[in-house]
Amino acid sequence: MSTTYRAIDWNRQKRRYDLTLVVLVALVFLSFMGVSLLRSTHITAETLLIRGSAVTALLLLHVILAIGPLARFDPRFLPLLYNRRHLGVTMFFLALVHSVFATVQFHALGDESPLVSVLTAYRQDYNVFASGGFQPAHFPFEPFGAAALVILFLMAATSHDFWLRNLGAGFWKALHLGVYAAYGLLLVHVAFGALQSERSPAYPLVLGLGFVVIAGLHLAAARKEARLDRAELGAEQDGFISVCRASEVREGRGRVVMARGQRVALFRQQARIFATSNVCRHQGGPVGEGQIVDGCITCPWHGWNYQPEDGCSPPPFQEVLETYNIRVIAGHVWLKATANPLGTRCAGSLVDDR
Amino acid sequence: MVEFVHASLLAIQAYGTLGLVFALAFHWRGLSRLDQGSRGAGLGFRWVITPGVVALWPWLAVRCWRTKQVGSFAEGPHASAAPGRLRAAHGLAWKALAVLLPLAVGVALWWRPIDPSSGDVTESLPRTAAPGSPDASLPPQPHQPETQRSH
Numbered sequence A: 001m002s003t004t005y006r007a008i009d010w011n012r013q014k015r016r017y018d019l020t021l022v023v024l025v026a027l028v029f030l031s032f033m034g035v036s037l038l039r040s041t042h043i044t045a046e047t048l049l050i051r052g053s054a055v056t057a058l059l060l061l062h063v064i065l066a067i068g069p070l071a072r073f074d075p076r077f078l079p080l081l082y083n084r085r086h087l088g089v090t091m092f093f094l095a096l097v098h099s100v101f102a103t104v105q106f107h108a109l110g111d112e113s114p115l116v117s118v119l120t121a122y123r124q125d126y127n128v129f130a131s132g133g134f135q136p137a138h139f140p141f142e143p144f145g146a147a148a149l150v151i152l153f154l155m156a157a158t159s160h161d162f163w164l165r166n167l168g169a170g171f172w173k174a175l176h177l178g179v180y181a182a183y184g185l186l187l188v189h190v191a192f193g194a195l196q197s198e199r200s201p202a203y204p205l206v207l208g209l210g211f212v213v214i215a216g217l218h219l220a221a222a223r224k225e226a227r228l229d230r231a232e233l234g235a236e237q238d239g240f241i242s243v244c245r246a247s248e249v250r251e252g253r254g255r256v257v258m259a260r261g262q263r264v265a266l267f268r269q270q271a272r273i274f275a276t277s278n279v280c281r282h283q284g285g286p287v288g289e290g291q292i293v294d295g296c297i298t299c300p301w302h303g304w305n306y307q308p309e310d311g312c313s314p315p316p317f318q319e320v321l322e323t324y325n326i327r328v329i330a331g332h333v334w335l336k337a338t339a340n341p342l343g344t345r346c347a348g349s350l351v352d353d354r
Numbered sequence B: 001m002v003e004f005v006h007a008s009l010l011a012i013q014a015y016g017t018l019g020l021v022f023a024l025a026f027h028w029r030g031l032s033r034l035d036q037g038s039r040g041a042g043l044g045f046r047w048v049i050t051p052g053v054v055a056l057w058p059w060l061a062v063r064c065w066r067t068k069q070v071g072s073f074a075e076g077p078h079a080s081a082a083p084g085r086l087r088a089a090h091g092l093a094w095k096a097l098a099v100l101l102p103l104a105v106g107v108a109l110w111w112r113p114i115d116p117s118s119g120d121v122t123e124s125l126p127r128t129a130a131p132g133s134p135d136a137s138l139p140p141q142p143h144q145p146e147t148q149r150s151h
């Protein structure tokens, strides 16, 4: 939430993150090359590059897709989420290397321009029903890779916070949901491409396992969310709803509760309980899963700050979360179900645990 | 099909060229008017957003135009995505993937040609020769048998 944009807001943590990323990507790439060379010494450098970059990119995509749900289950994965966009941009560049070299290797020699050659069924015999039965090996798999590349490009190109602000959070988020389309397109690309000639059963097994793990993680995370949304409402009095026991909100920590279909974040600071909207102004992160750092509510995703008493980001920042009125009565937290107008100060409610 | 792709690529080229021209104008005047945060931002930031400006210029053009109409339009600090709708879209995406992907990959694997060497065919990688290249007349996969599994 810098007031003046910078190309990359690097800090110590992000530098460490990026360094680790580069080292791991290089390791995967080199191991893939090593294994390929062990399996066959005839493989050319171009082929190694084409396949190595593709496999590394696809692996990275699996990591990217796994981080979100993992961080919902275990806060130890949050540091991975913190700089996920750098994973995405790295993946795009790997995919770009693969696409460019594959296009040059397989399409540059013809008399049709390479791009047209990639996008059309550039061979007369590229017909899945050419000789009677259905032949997946004749399915034009490359346009699927190209379509995925376009999506990955749009996501990488709009990963800077400038875009979040200037495209609007809704449009930006919708655009970035495109990652699922890209994943689908890529599995088709690989299934009808590489898997038609690559016979080792390890390939489809690993791909299938990847799908099951990613889908399973997302399913489990969705169930957890749904359980929260279905949480039963407590008693209601003068517009206040009983949401939990005060002892369930620990000092310096947050807790997410439901109030009439809205998620609200409760925080306890110096024996007072405060309530704000749970939706971070940055990318909609779950504020209530964060903690209080230096007196400010800190979003678990990328660390944006809000003051507990009025929901305002500390100056010079301007983001504001709605606050909610709170009453703590006999060890129970009662929450006013309607939010206050933006910027309203609430003193919070004193907890008497003793 | 080839004509259609030619035409589409031409359209994309035109769109991109317009995008480049727009990007120049945008960096010259539009950017600092559209978003306060870009005032005083360095060259690195401008480079980082340029691919997106070229790709999404109509959106920015509308924003710039509306900013002129109503003063300031850059998304206020109070806007945020509707998390409920987003979760719904997310769920829908996974439902679609859960059905389509196993189906597609299943089809690709079930009907794939029987492997004649039943061993390593890594060397057969360059199976997509470009038209007009010397080996374009060869079948796409020299090792591929004529016989298909019959289902």
Ligand code: HEM
Pocket: A050, A051, A054, A055, A057, A058, A095, A096, A098, A099, A100, A102, A103, A106, A118, A142, A144, A145, A146, A148, A149, A186, A189, A190, A193, A194, A195, A197, B125, B127, B128
């Ligand atoms: C213009 C875009 C693209 C073209 C022309 C292209 C072309 C190819 C070709 C010719 C192969 C080899 C198929 C075979 O072995 O039979 C391949 C494999 C593959 N591609 Fe792409 N591709 C493109 C985009 C992408 C993208 C964006 C990704 C993202 C990760 C990707 C991932 C893969 C993977 C994982 C493989 C299998 C690698 C292996 O052989 O082990 N491709 N692609």
Ligand code: FES
Pocket: A280, A281, A282, A283, A284, A285, A286, A299, A300, A301, A302, A303, A304
């Ligand atoms: S979502 Fe990025 S800091 Fe909250």
